[in-house]
Amino acid sequence: MLIVFIGPPGSGKGTQCKRLLDYLHIPHLSTGDLLREAKAKGTSLGQLASQYMDQGRLVPDPLVLTMVGEKLNEPEFADGCLFDGFPRTLQQARALDEALAKRGTPLDLVLELRASEDELIARMLRRSSAEQRADDNPQTIGHRLEVYRQQTAPLLDYYRFRGVLAVIDGMGTPDQVFQRIKTAVDSRRSKCH
Numbered sequence: 001m002l003i004v005f006i007g008p009p010g011s012g013k014g015t016q017c018k019r020l021l022d023y024l025h026i027p028h029l030s031t032g033d034l035l036r037e038a039k040a041k042g043t044s045l046g047q048l049a050s051q052y053m054d055q056g057r058l059v060p061d062p063l064v065l066t067m068v069g070e071k072l073n074e075p076e077f078a079d080g081c082l083f084d085g086f087p088r089t090l091q092q093a094r095a096l097d098e099a100l101a102k103r104g105t106p107l108d109l110v111l112e113l114r115a116s117e118d119e120l121i122a123r124m125l126r127r128s129s130a131e132q133r134a135d136d137n138p139q140t141i142g143h144r145l146e147v148y149r150q151q152t153a154p155l156l157d158y159y160r161f162r163g164v165l166a167v168i169d170g171m172g173t174p175d176q177v178f179q180r181i182k183t184a185v186d187s188r189r190s191k192c193h
């Protein structure tokens, strides 16, 4: 299965992808994790990307698309993938569709994780005291939320129109949210087979 997770920062994309990975045994592809890894290694991509990430801005599409394209060519992604934080712009969504059409493996499901803005902010601020993510500070969090509204939320209509979107209530405990995701995934799987 090919599943995309879309949701604002702090909505639980990473948390839920890890659970779904254990359930479906499909590899996880998080562009945020890949970019943070590149940044930690100090590669030229990482250095360039950090100028955007640290301010809560999107890394330019060509850089992200090259990175994802290379990853998708790896054999482990041949049969399925959980996309976390990608695509984030219409250009990325169209490029992904084209790449998947060439492989003959269209997207099965897009999960939109929703949570209130107060909850999103509270989660990221809680994380900021435990982990050192350069973008988990009040000013950058505000900007990330705005970028989501402006640049990523329009993708929801794109996928809704294609009939692959499922809206998931992301409030409650991680286990409660995961139960809702499982229901959506199982229902899609029963339609596919």
Ligand code: AP5
Binding pocket: 007, 008, 009, 010, 011, 012, 013, 014, 015, 016, 031, 032, 033, 035, 052, 053, 054, 056, 057, 058, 059, 060, 064, 084, 085, 086, 087, 088, 092, 123, 124, 126, 127, 135, 144, 170, 171, 172, 173, 174, 175, 177
């Ligand atoms: P990215 O790494 O994707 O970050 P994000 O979208 O800002 O989202 P987060 O990772 O903060 O949140 P999440 O939804 O994964 O939630 P999580 O499970 O961690 O992107 C970072 C940056 O990289 C971007 O700003 C951009 O610059 C760049 N980038 C990445 N992809 C890009 C792309 N495609 N194009 C261009 N640029 C790109 O949960 C958050 C916290 O809450 C955790 O501490 C977790 O433990 C906790 N939590 C989770 N669920 C619950 C729950 N139900 N109850 C209580 N706490 C919970």
Ligand code: MG
Binding pocket: 013, 014, 015, 030, 032, 085
């Ligand atoms: Mg994440």
